[in-house]
Amino acid sequence: MIFNTPIFFWFFAIFILFYGFVFLKQKPKVYLILVGSLVFYGAWNYSFIPLLVGSGLADYFIAQAIYKAPTQQRKKQWVTLSIVLNLGLLAVFKYADFALNSVSELLTTLGYHASLDTLGWVLPVGISFYTFQSLSYTIDVYRGDMKPRKGLVEFVAALSFFPQLVAGPILRASHILPQMHAIALPKFTAIKHGFLLITVGLIKKTGADILAIPAQHAFEAKGPISTLELWTGVLAFAGQIYGDFSGYTDMAIGIALILGFSIPLNFRVPYFALSPVDFWRRWHISLSTWLRDYLYISLGGNRHGNRTRNVFLTMLLGGLWHGAAWTFVAWGAFHGAIITATHYLAGLRIFARFNQSTTWLVNFIKWAITFYLVLIGWVFFAANDLTSAIDIITNLHVLNSTIASGNNAMTIFILTCGWVLLVHIMDFYVIKGADKLENKPWLFWLLMMLGQGVCLFIGEPSNEFIYFQF
Amino acid sequence: MSLSISNSNQQGKSPMTSQKLYGKTIFAIGLCIALALLSIHLILQGMGANSQGALGRVTESRAALPKIVKEPNEVVMFFGSSMTRAGFSPRKFDADLAEQGKQVKSFNFGFGGLNPYFQDFLSRRIADEFVKEDRKIKLAMIEFNPFQTTQTRWNNASPVLDSFLTLLANDEELMEIAKTDLTRGIRLFNIKYLRGSISAEMITSFFARELFPPQAHQTFKDDDEIIAERGRLGRLLGEKFDEEYPNYKGEAWSYTWQGGGTIPQERSEETLAIFDDYYRVTQTDNMMKNDRLSRIRSADIEELNFEPLLVEHFINIIKNFQRVSENVEVMMLPKNSKWIKTTPAAEKRLAAVVKQIEEATGIKMKDHQNLPQITSAMYRDTTHLSRYRGDIAYTNYLIQQYQNIL
Numbered sequence: 017m018i019f020n021t022p023i024f025f026w027f028f029a030i031f032i033l034f035y036g037f038v039f040l041k042q043k044p045k046v047y048l049i050l051v052g053s054l055v056f057y058g059a060w061n062y063s064f065i066p067l068l069v070g071s072g073l074a075d076y077f078i079a080q081a082i083y084k085a086p087t088q089q090r091k092k093q094w095v096t097l098s099i100v101l102n103l104g105l106l107a108v109f110k111y112a113d114f115a116l117n118s119v120s121e122l123l124t125t126l127g128y129h130a131s132l133d134t135l136g137w138v139l140p141v142g143i144s145f146y147t148f149q150s151l152s153y154t155i156d157v158y159r160g161d162m163k164p165r166k167g168l169v170e171f172v173a174a175l176s177f178f179p180q181l182v183a184g185p186i187l188r189a190s191h192i193l194p195q196m197h198a199i200a201l202p203k204f205t206a207i208k209h210g211f212l213l214i215t216v217g218l219i220k221k222t223g224a225d226i227l228a229i230p231a232q233h234a235f236e237a238k239g240p241i242s243t244l245e246l247w248t249g250v251l252a253f254a255g256q257i258y259g260d261f262s263g264y265t266d267m268a269i270g271i272a273l274i275l276g277f278s279i280p281l282n283f284r285v286p287y288f289a290l291s292p293v294d295f296w297r298r299w300h301i302s303l304s305t306w307l308r309d310y311l312y313i314s315l316g317g318n319r320h321g322n323r324t325r326n327v328f329l330t331m332l333l334g335g336l337w338h339g340a341a342w343t344f345v346a347w348g349a350f351h352g353a354i355i356t357a358t359h360y361l362a363g364l365r366i367f368a369r370f371n372q373s374t375t376w377l378v379n380f381i382k383w384a385i386t387f388y389l390v391l392i393g394w395v396f397f398a399a400n401d402l403t404s405a406i407d408i409i410t411n412l413h414v415l416n417s418t419i420a421s422g423n424n425a426m427t428i429f430i431l432t433c434g435w436v437l438l439v440h441i442m443d444f445y446v447i448k449g450a451d452k453l454e455n456k457p458w459l460f461w462l463l464m465m466l467g468q469g470v471c472l473f474i475g476e477p478s479n480e481f482i483y484f485q486f
Numbered sequence: 487m488s489l490s491i492s493n494s495n496q497q498g499k500s501p502m503t504s505q506k507l508y509g510k511t512i513f514a515i516g517l518c519i520a521l522a523l524l525s526i527h528l529i530l531q532g533m534g535a536n537s538q539g540a541l542g543r544v545t546e547s548r549a550a551l552p553k554i555v556k557e558p559n560e561v562v563m564f565f566g567s568s569m570t571r572a573g574f575s576p577r578k579f580d581a582d583l584a585e586q587g588k589q590v591k592s593f594n595f596g597f598g599g600l601n602p603y604f605q606d607f608l609s610r611r612i613a614d615e616f617v618k619e620d621r622k623i624k625l626a627m628i629e630f631n632p633f634q635t636t637q638t639r640w641n642n643a644s645p646v647l648d649s650f651l652t653l654l655a656n657d658e659e660l661m662e663i664a665k666t667d668l669t670r671g672i673r674l675f676n677i678k679y680l681r682g683s684i685s686a687e688m689i690t691s692f693f694a695r696e697l698f699p700p701q702a703h704q705t706f707k708d709d710d711e712i713i714a715e716r717g718r719l720g721r722l723l724g725e726k727f728d729e730e731y732p733n734y735k736g737e738a739w740s741y742t743w744q745g746g747g748t749i750p751q752e753r754s755e756e757t758l759a760i761f762d763d764y765y766r767v768t769q770t771d772n773m774m775k776n777d778r779l780s781r782i783r784s785a786d787i788e789e790l791n792f793e794p795l796l797v798e799h800f801i802n803i804i805k806n807f808q809r810v811s812e813n814v815e816v817m818m819l820p821k822n823s824k825w826i827k828t829t830p831a832a833e834k835r836l837a838a839v840v841k842q843i844e845e846a847t848g849i850k851m852k853d854h855q856n857l858p859q860i861t862s863a864m865y866r867d868t869t870h871l872s873r874y875r876g877d878i879a880y881t882n883y884l885i886q887q888y889q890n891i892l
Contacts, residue, residue: 204510
């Protein structure tokens with residue numbers, strides 16, 4: 017069940033009737049959220065519900081055990097068990113086939129004829145999100161940052177909370193559990209803001225589905241295509257993945273607001289970033305901060321002179337988190353490399369003035385370089401394999417005059433650029449000035465009607481969300 | 487995303503109750519979405535985007551079924567693609583058989599843009615109507631069109647898939663889909679009852695075609711003189727039509743077309759000569775090359791990588807007609823082999839699919855692809871037979887073949 021489908025609309029309408037009119041007290045509300053979330057998840061594949069609930073139950077009891085453990089040594093053993101369980105789930109469902117295939121290919125390259133049978137298991141939707149969320153709870157309890165919660169149902173309800181269950185943002189236990197413990201009745205202004213985010217998310221998702229067409233044209237071309245069409249495709253993919261993922265999380269945040277929950281921001285106009293480090297402060301914030309707090313810091317962070325290694329390793333694993341393929345590893349490594357390079361250059365005296373300057377020209381240069389690097393990164397992310405990625409990157413930089421662009425190529429390029437810019441302007445406005453709009457009821461509802469109308473009017477068949485596969 | 491805003495209602499001056507708050511929410515959001523939906527309906531109506539606009543002739547033909555089942559004469563139906571539409575002249579068929587003392591009423595149920603998946607649902611509606619009236623079709627001729635059954639054709643149908651489905655399937659069939667895939671089922675009911683069967687994908691596809699016309703049509707260009715002559719002759723033929731059919735009435739002719747359409751005997755020598763000139767300037771090598779490219783791109787016409795689902799639906803079509811017909815014939819229509827050259831691998835795949843269909847239905851498929859009666863000059867493009875030439879020759883052939891069972 018995904019947010020931009022009629023089935024979700026009717027599910028949510030029925031859910032709201034129970035939530036707002038029948039289950040008015042705290043405990044029944046929590047039960048309703050749990051049941052609603054499991055129905056939401058089960059609509060995709062009910063056979064994976066035990067995995068979701070089981071993962072939550074295990075971490076709930078492990079957190080209790082960590083808290084009660086008499087020695088640090090014992091606490092460490094319990095938290096290790098939690099890490100092994102959660103990462104084990106990911107390893108089996110997400111990475112086993114990738115590992116088997118890679119070993120098989122390696123052996124073949126070395127001259128051994130080896131064909132290892134893969135598991136071929138279905139990847140449970142949202143597994144990368146809820147395992148990380150659950151893991152953050154046991155690690156926080158282990159570190160003493162929070163106490164374990166008493167309410168088992170509250171914990172499982174928070175873990176499976178349907179707005180964020182399948183594609184994030186990755187919520188910290190410390191953020192969502194107190195809200196689940198005392199569910200607040202939202203203000204109408206918060207509900208309006210939620211509806212604004214849902215509408216903005218729908219617009220972004222609709223645009224993303226349309227951008228998928230030029231993106232596919234470039235990444236799945238059966239023959240040579242022109243440099244202009246290739247750049248259009250890469251740019252379209254950048255717009256598609258942003259619209260798709262940030263659109264989904266906007267809707268998640270909006271739906272949660274209507275239910276009285278606040279979910280932190282996951283994107284902050286990322287393509288306006290002025291450096292690769294800045295990009296990661298704006299892109300999939302809940303993942304980048306998770307990786308920073310639970311991986312980068314655990315590796316030693318900036319200390320011991322190992323920053324380069326730690327940054328690189330964190331980005332590499334961050335890439336692998338997105339998918340079990342070498343292209344994702346390469347994407348992570350590429351970002352690790354450009355962040356490391358940024359740190360290095362920032363330390364050079366020759367760049368110090370440039371780095372500190374905030375004039376528009378310098379900012380424009382910084383932005384252009386960053387955006388270019390991000391686009392190159394997306395080639396690894398979107399390509400079918402590493403060879404294709406390298407080919408595409410090469411062809412992006414070779415002006416091949418023998419291949420003519422298709423009809424309307426320039427128009428499509430301009431429209432793609434325009435859409436990516438428009439979405440960012442819209443996001444910027446929503447972050448900075450939504451309250452002004454919300455204070456003008458007629459204008460607000462008129463714009464919402466127009467926004468909903470546009471999304472109902474046009475659409476493309478590919479309505480799956482890209483991040484579901486992660 | 488000003489999440490610094492308080493979303494809690496607990497410290498307000500006069501806190502709203504949950505019922506009031508969510509009542510207000512449902513009213514405001516519900517009204518907003520309802521108005522958005524209403525405005526879309528108005529825009530679609532303004533654009534003429536409705537079931538008639540989307541599937542005009544199909545809708546007309548469905549509406550004609552109650553009349554068809556009550557025809558006093560034996561009913562003959564030719565069911566297929568746009569190749570059937572262009573290649574079979576029911577009026578000639580009926581008139582020639584009448585000369586032999588055989589009173590039949592034949593109908594051309596050939597529709598462009600419907601692959602076997604959609605045709606399956608349409609044939610169910612036809613069968614429903616005949617079963618309801620306890621009537622039988624004397625002869626059902628079903629076209630098997632290989633290039634309508636390819637994966638490419640199936641993939642290209644995705645923007646219109648759900649719209650067409652809601653126009654052709656009944657509620658029980660949509661409910662069956664909902665039982666196996668609830669998400670899709672609810673979407674289909676939504677499209678049918680809240681959107682008047684016009685999906686967002688269909689609208690996007692329409693605008694995309696308008697804004698970005700397919701490239702293949704423009705790859706090879708004729709001389710300006712030929713293009714101008716094409717326009718002049720087209721206009722002239724329009725004028726001749728007005729002269730020769732002064733009492734033309736659209737709605738009456740449409741039904742008659744299903745039982746007839748224009749035939750050469752009704753046209754003057756001069757008009758037929760203009761048609762010869764018209765075909766000369768519309769069947770240039772460049773036009774044919776463009777058309778071939780377009781068919782390769784849109785239907786995989788030379789490689790024929792079949793979509794198994796479409797083959798299954800084609801088998802269903804035959805079975806639907808078998809329920810309500812005394813005689814069922816399945817055939818592949820004449821092929822313009824001068825321009826369309828299927829590869830040896832495609833021929834192999836075609837043979838396997840034909841065998842599959844024959845085994846599933848018990849009917850031997852007739853191969854009319856390379857009839858000596860049909861020459862390459864009888865096509866108006868790389869696939870369709872031309873009016874007054876190809877359609878007449880092929881209809882003659884059909885009369886010869888099937889007169890004995892009528």
